[in-house]
Structures are given as structure tokens and as C-alpha cells.
Amino acid sequence: MKTLPLNRTGPNDMVKVTCAEEKEVSVYSRCAFCAHCEGVVVGRREMPNPQKQIIEDMKVGRGGDDELQNAAMTFNLFIRDGSALLCSDDKNEGFRSLYS
Numbered sequence: 840m841k842t843l844p845l846n847r848t849g850p851n852d853m854v855k856v857t858c859a860e861e862k863e864v865s866v867y868s869r870c871a872f873c874a875h876c877e878g879v880v881v882g883r884r885e886m887p888n889p890q891k892q893i894i895e896d897m898k899v900g901r902g903g904d905d906e907l908q909n910a911a912m913t914f915n916l917f918i919r920d921g922s923a924l925l926c927s928d929d930k931n932e933g934f935r936s937l938y939s
Contacts, residue, residue: 840877843924856924859931866918871911874935875928879917885925889913894937 843856846863855863856870870876871890878887889910897903 841926841929842880843926845918845921845923852919854918856926859928859933864934866924867915869934870924870926871914871918872937874937875926875932876937877925877927879914879921880923880925881917881921886917886921889917890937 843858845866846855846857847853848855854866856866858864858869864870874891876888877891878885880886890907893907893910897907
């Protein structure tokens with residue numbers, strides 16, 4: 840597992856990380872939906888990606904759209920307060936959709 844520091848740029852709270860493709864990608868529009876995203880470093884704590892847990896629950900018939908939306912909002916709060924992403928893409932494959 841690797842740690843990708845968050846790069847905060849611009850006046851619109853844009854947050855980016857350098858992905859496996861060696862380019863900066865938006866955390867909110869790309870990493871939030873990537874299967875490799877394991878969580879966010881907030882202070883000294885590692886917060887797991889809440890969306891992954893909800894998706895696993897939905898596969899076995901628990902959870903629903905409301906929980907998934909709440910998990911996405913929680914992820915955004917983690918990004919707001921965090922300093923880095925936890926990424927399981929050790930093979931540098933790049934983006935893989937969380938929903939496929």
C-alpha cells in the first residue's frame with residue numbers, strides 16, 4: 840500500500856494526487872470512485888474508504904442508495920481534513936472503477 844500526498848490547488852478547493860499514470864488527477868472526481876482507494880490519512884489516523892464498505896454490504900443485500908450517498912459525503916469530509924490517500928495500486932495499474 841502506498842501513500843499519495845494530497846495537493847491542494849486553486850481557489851475552488853481542488854485536491855489532486857499524482858496517480859500511477861504519473862499525472863495529477865482530481866481526488867473528488869477520480870479517486871473517490873477508484874477500487875484502489877483504501878482510505879484517507881487524517882491527522883495520525885487512517886480512515887478507511889466508507890464507500891467500499893457500503894458497496895460490499897450492498898453485494899450481500901444490506902445497505903442502499905442513501906447509505907452510499909452518506910458514505911460519499913463522509914469521504915469528502917475525510918479529504919477536506921486529510922493529508923494523504925491510501926492507495927493499494929502497488930502494480931501501478933491506474934484507475935479501476937469501484938462500481939464495476
